[in-house]
Amino acid sequence: MTVQWRKSSHSGGANDATCVEVAGLPDAVGIRDSKAPDAAHLTVSATEFGTLLDKIKKDVLGR
Template identity: 65%
Template sequence: MIWRKSSHSGGATDEACVEVAGLAGAVGVRDSKDPDGDRLAVSGAAFRALVQKIKEGTLDLP
């Protein structure tokens, strides 16, 4: 499985980033600072909807 960060992270290794990986029928999500920690698997549709809301600025994110 190949985990990757957004190109917007600038490749920084000292900052907390979300990493994603393609899974069979899902998208894996994990914290880059804790690669052996908990992981989340969501459907592709749910992940696309989340990314769209982030791009639209419709979420209350810090």
């Protein structure tokens, strides 16, 4: 299986290496540091990832 990692459209562009990347995995979501793509990544369930995004939106965006 080939994993497609992607950055947020808010990351500052394709050459900006100061963000996280995510990838859809079978039954999970992968999260990694874009500055160290060959290092280990964090794997969370889709539910956990959704909860993380909701928390970020509340804390950072005030939603």
